[in-house]
Amino acid sequence: MSDPLDTTYxxxxxxxxxAGLSGALTLARARWRVAVVDAGSPRNAPAGAVHGLLGREGVSPAALLATGRREVRAVGGRVVQGLVRQVTRDDGGTHPFTITLEDGRVARSRRLLVATGLRDDLPDLPGLAARFGRDVLHCPFCHGHEVRDRRLGVLATGPHAVRQALLFRQWSPHVTLLAHTGGEPTGEDAVRLAARGVDVVTGVVRALDVHHDRLTGVVLTDGTVVALDALVVATTMRARTDALTHLGLETATLPGGLGEHVVAEAGRTAVPGVWVAGNATSLHAQVTTAASEGTWAAAQITADLVEEDTAAAVAESVPAP
Incomplete structure (x- = not known):
């Protein structure tokens, strides 16, 4: 279901x-004309369930978003299906922001809340993407409980693999660090891994070992099979900003190749009238945090609009000299 897109908001x-639905819910409850434009490709779509969300533990991502859309509509907000192709800003009018959708529809607004999320760039390994969110994992707090006490492999592709292996060791005593392209740990890292009983396997992983649609291990270049129940990977997280280039939003790169995010201070960007919430600015935010950021940004947008409307009312009420 998609609501019609009006010309101004x-x-x-x-x-x-x-983040976007929480922000829209708060904005609509504050009696603003608000529309959410969504392309329908959430980051957590491959996951079977959302975890760590108080009161909704284990809900499917699709069910959670469907509930959110109903709640936004119930208080007068619009939810529009569509891919935003371009966003521009023009200081000359009361509605400076113009969004253009891929199908040619256009709408203008006084303020903009960016909640585009991010994309996960996975290591280059055949079959990895198809299993991401199932038995190929990246977040211990999202998936650790579901793979507790299982055989877990951590694919080392950068400097954060040791920390990732030690984190997952909290959930299972059967953790193996696959050195892969990250190199074999040395010095203090090797000592820490050994002290926690984390095995290290050298050699590059060339394939996943899958039987009956279930990961059973990985295959090294020399043909060795390492038996596993789940594989942990590090993703490069990149904010989805392709349609926002004309706004001039500032982005920053995290160290160690972790990703790129939109820079904001408490949700407010350096571009007047633009706020950002969720994974687009907080790459590691889980659902709870993203929703909270959306609500906070909506409150700040409300305060900003109220100030603008009050100033306009004052100007109208003061007699001309």
């Missing part, structure tokens, strides 16, 4: 995940 929200 107080606030347009780009992205209909936890």
């Amino acid at each position: 107080d606030v347009l929200v780009i992205g209909g995940g936890a």
